Amino acid sequence: MKQRISTSPNWAFFLIFLSIACQPEENKFYSVPDTPWEESLGNHRAVLQVEESAEAALIDIDWRRHDRDPADRRFTIIHESGDTIENIHRIAVDNERCKLAFGPLNKPGKYFFYYLPYLVQENYGFYNKGYLKPEAKPAADWEHKLDVAKLLKAKLVDFQSRTEFDSFYPMEVIALKSEKDSILNRYPQDFLIFPEDRLFPIRMLDEIPQKWIESGPSTVFKGEALKNEYYAFQLGVFAARKDLQDLKIEFSGLQKGDSEITADKLTCFNTGGIGPYGDPFVKRVDLAQGKVQPLWIGVDISKDIPAGTYTGTATIWAEDTEKQTVQLSLKIGNEVLADRGDSEAWRHSRLRWLNSTLGIDDEPTKDYQPISVLGEQTYGFTGKTLQMSESGFPRSLKVKETEILNRPISFVVETQKGAENFSAPQNVQLQKNSPEVMIGSWESISENIKIEGVGTIESDGFINYKLKLKALKDVKAKDIRLEIPFKSEVPKYMMGMDLPGTTVPQKHTAKWKGPHDSFWVGNEHAGIWCELRGGEYHGPMLNLFKPDFPESWYNENKGGFEIKSLNGEVKVQVFSGSRKLPKGEEIEFEWSMLLTPVKDINYKSQFTDRYYHNGGNPTPSYEDLESGVKIVNLHHANNYNPHINYPFVAVDSMKWFVDKMHEKNQKVKIYYTIRELTNYTSEIWALRSLGNEILGNGSGGGYPWLREHLVYGYRPQWYQWFADKSADASVVNSPGDSRWYNYYIEGLKWLIENVDIDGLYLDDVSYDRRTVKRIRKVLDNTKPGCMLDLHSNTGFSKGPATQYAEFFPYIDKLWFGESFRYDEMSPENWLVEVSGIPFGLMGDMLHRGGNRWLGMLYGMTVRHPWMTDGVICDPRPIWKIWDEFQIQDAEMIGFWEDSCPVKTSHPDVKATVYKKEGKTLISIGNFFDSQKTISLKINFEELGLNPEKVKLIAPEVQDFQTAKEWNIGKKITVDARKGWLIYLK
Structure with missing residues (x-):
């Protein structure tokens, strides 16, 4: 199957057309063969022509390479007949030039010079091979005969890339140093501007392409767009003579007579935007001398605007530089582009998704009622109630009729004289009062400490506190801690605090090893999940992303956890230990809580919504459908969803698959998440221009495509080999929040509307509950009945039920258990960490099929036709009993x-x-x-x-x-x- 690299069937045509039409007349040296050559020879070659047989021939070419260490790679030269040249004598090899002699040449004709061969890894996981080491030295008797000045010269016919996706041309063909010196001599400005069409994303950040040498810098940009299009283009800024500090851009409106595209309709994505929680921000851009900064710009064009040519300006400057003004000219045609351009990836119209606020509102998701005020300091959620004490912390927490607390939750600051006596809350303010969220703030003062508190409650039973402590005097604190006193009958089970799911011990103490940043205590009817927070990242602990130790709670490892039963209650303490607080010092303590269960269990769904999950072959057979399969999970790395976390490549194939499944009354959920991002991402160069906002930094390496194109400043991640196209080689996203969340949410809506998917299969994600809530709203509002399925690898998340508990209000099904050892786990561990039952959810088993006998105690089977470690796990015999008994009733x-x-x-x-x-x-x-x-x-x-x-x-x-x-x-x-x-x- 020929690889598609866009949602548009015209994209491949554009690339081929541009590779021909846009080559300079004197340098038509770049092409792609009709059939890819053997992958192990590498992704690039030079095609040489030799007119006669000879003992040796000379190559002297400007190959203009951007990748690193070109001399450290093996060189292989093969005649078109298949004969391999025995000897290669290197004369000069660097990024600009390759000069070498090779021979003997027994035949005239074409010779293929492969200069980036590597070891092919035909599997998935993490690429751990690399380039081949340089070839052996030539035979001494052959080398001694060489007279470079008299050698037959091989003619360069072409530079070829194995596939279009591998091509360097034109934006990764570097300018020679002499060419850069020449252009610097001609243009004295501190920085030079190179306008670029969206068809040619600026790729190199530390070099300028040969294309720019030929075109020269310019302060004129001309483009063509359609009505209702979100039009994207680039202005490349080259720091020619000095470092540029705080690069800025300002737009005028674009005008045509009385018609105008106002300045606020033009956006530079590099200098600011809207964050993942709806907050606008300004971004500082600095640029070192000799580096390139692409400025990606979007123009929001109305569908009602008159056709014609609109003109305006973009002014660019940095500190201590003269402003430069680019004249913008945009010709808008009569055609109305129905979807803003989103179905054609080459347009880059989806960049506007980076600034989306879709799903951010103050309304509860469909399963939850608005917060209600039931009385003085008493609030009602869906099936839960909260009553505040005079201190501002919960006095009573009820799940239905079950009271959790034995007495109020307290926050204690203890000195040598005992616990500080804080005043009742004063300066109380209601900062937000909406159906979904209520936020209040207050101050409390003791003799030594002032507390500024912010409390948040949400309609699903989520509670958050942020307390800023300020020392009014020099304070020697013996301890600062959170105390949660449970009624003794509630805490039957717990997890976290360095414990798997277990019965609550009489006493247990834990430190921060692990790290362990959250815990749950309760029973099947009521409980509290609590997370201690500190850093910016609040998502689950993964192998890729881990929250920082909360400095206030951690306190140089003096902090920790304790749970103990005493005097008819079970008390949980999160302590931070002793510390000195000089007068005026401020420190913040933050924690979140969630009341469980988050919802009533949907037993009918558990027993009737049966999953088909077969990554490489996602199509269930007739027999599978007869067994009751109702939901197909479409994983990545197959023909219908080939590339990880970017399901916009093979959209037509995915749509075909979804339609076929719908004809068979099957729902289809797709693998689409955030953690790593495929190298096939159409906007990858625009994302890279944002620095490390979206794509994470790293030491590079990994699969050769990454080394040859991204080159540096990335971290390789998941790898999937394909026999018929370049491998899917992902890179890690930046830890923490980014605008990619906004893109992801808009992308989900687009997939529902255009592909008709029925939800998501989430596989160890890195965002937090705020993003999951947005996902839930988009699913419910766009296509009611969509589902969210959450999977986790235990080794990644250090206990998925603990780490993902804040997601649970919005999840339909759990699939925990990768790396679980079911035959070694206690009943309590099964209940708390695997089943989801104490949280109002149910799940399926995973690793080696789980244990079919013990799983039935929790209403669980494996997914069909799951296989791990060579073990085929078939749930259909159990499903047959379910149907015979009509277990759903x-x-x-x-x-x-x-x-x-x-x-x-x-x-x-x-x-x-x-x-x-x-x-x-x-x-x-x-x-x-x-x-x-x-x-x-x-x-x-x-x-x-x-x-x-x-x-x-x-x-x-x-x-x-x-x-x-x-x-x-x-x-x-x-x-x-x-x-x-x-x-x-």
């Missing part, structure tokens, strides 16, 4: 519930009940490493069954159990880490 009563009507006689053997009128399905699971024989304690009255007319019947289930029957009261043998599915009927 049953009441699920887990073993963790006190009301569960079936108990076993052994603590390591658990039973979960699926209850229906006149019929019950019992799931039994043995968590012990040896066989157990147990009896069942059955509350027949609760089940509405007559014990004298009931039998225990285990049906035949493939790869699960053989058929068996027991009379009531008979003992049941359960193998180690296995179980039974038994009808009680």
